[in-house]
Amino acid sequence: MELPRASLPVIERRRALRLFAAAPAVAVLAACGTGSDEPDQLLPLATAAKADAALANAIARRHSGMSETARELAAARAAHASALQREIDRVASRDPEDPPSVPDPAPKKAPSSADAAADALRAAVREGQERAARLVPGLSGYRAGLVASVSASCACLQEVLG
Incomplete structure (x- = not known):
């Protein structure tokens, strides 16, 4: 069955060309409008992950009895920092020549006793776990x-540390 010609919408050629010509400009404006002057929400998590890795490495150097566990924790937290850094940089579209958006932490000094070192590692991963868990509901995708x-x-690392 054919529809009568009068019922089909008619778009003039000039109007269609204007719409197609405006599409790239609208896309650029939409992309620029999504940016925010606020720091990325993931920045504190990445910074803390780098600091935790540095602390764990300092503990591994100072306390030989904890070195294997501390090095594993350092590797895991460094991987967290790296993944978060990549996501921050992906969203910010920064120049690869710029320094990392997540600053390197100040050198860490390990606690003098093994018990204090273990407590420091447990506190660091607990804080990392809690901070990340609080942030999840406000994120998407x-x-x-x-x-x-x-x-x-971080919750698994807490279990490993006991």
Whole structure:
């Protein structure tokens, strides 16, 4: 069955060309409008992950009895920092020549006793887990999954530390 010609919408050729010509400009404006002057929400998590890795490495150097566990924790937290850094940089579209958006932590000094060192590691991963867990509900998509996985990993590290 054919529809009568009068019922089909008619778009003039000039109007269609104007719409197609405006599409790239609208896309650029939409992309620029999504930026924010506020720091990325993941920045504190990445900074803390780097600091935790530095602390764990300092503890591994100072306390030989804890070195294997501390090095494993340092590797895990460094991986968290790296994944968070990549996501922050992906969203910010920064120049690769710029310094990292997540600053390197100040050198860490390990606590003098093994018990204090173990407590410091437990406190660091507990804080990392809690901070990430608090952030997850406000995120969406990939970012929510990434931060939830960091939180879950920190929870596992807490179990390893006892």
